Amino acid sequence: MNGEREVLEDGRRPARGPDEAAGSHAPEKPVRRGRTPGVPRNAAAARDAVVRRLRERFRGRREEGPAEVVVGDALLVTSELVTNAVRHGGGLTGFTTEITDEGLLLTVSDASTRPPVTAERDPAVVPVGGYGWLLVRRLAKRVSVTYLPDGKHIAALIPLA
Template sequence: MRRATRTFLSQRGVPDATIEDAELVVSELVTNAIQHGGGEVRVAISASNGSVQISVTDASATPARPRQVDVDSESGRGLTLVTFIVSCWKVSADGTTVHCALPFSGCAS
């Protein structure tokens, strides 16, 4: 997923720093979808109007939400990490899709 994300966004002139953030966000959201959603996982990425939009859909009926984890915990940080990277994120009403946006400006490096 990381390579496909990088290639897609590079071809659209997205700056490298934003691409790196997008790679991490996609990786975390897909990992969460696989671990907690079960079934098929779909990823949609677009770049327009100075923003990268990412949507990850899974089969879960439970909405995604960040959780507090112990310092020693080896998992559970995915959505918390996403909230620090993206400008905004939301979960669809049915709880199956996480949508987020990463703004960027200027030309690719």
């Protein structure tokens, strides 16, 4: 996420971001899998993990930590990515949080190789739903999608300042 393009162990390169994530892929039926240890059960548990990570990072520091609106953005991105993995991605298969010099790095994995929906939506045509990926792209500093044979990882960097 430092501007260099990641190369996977097998030599493949992940998508460079949301625009590449819009590439065409054959439709697939999501595969349901058993719960993986260490992976939150749902979006609420994932948000709790983010709050814990932020508390750990800023505990005992003189500065107050990130503003409430920044924490709210991080929690909204977390909710959208996890909910989309569960609803549209065949299930949540991985979840990590990391605090970097640039902000909070969330990585959410699911069991689908289908790209996130990136089409702009007209509220007059689609009055409910379909805005989660747009919110993620708007609130995150950077978003990348890495496709794997059995799913994908979506990494989102949320600035904390």
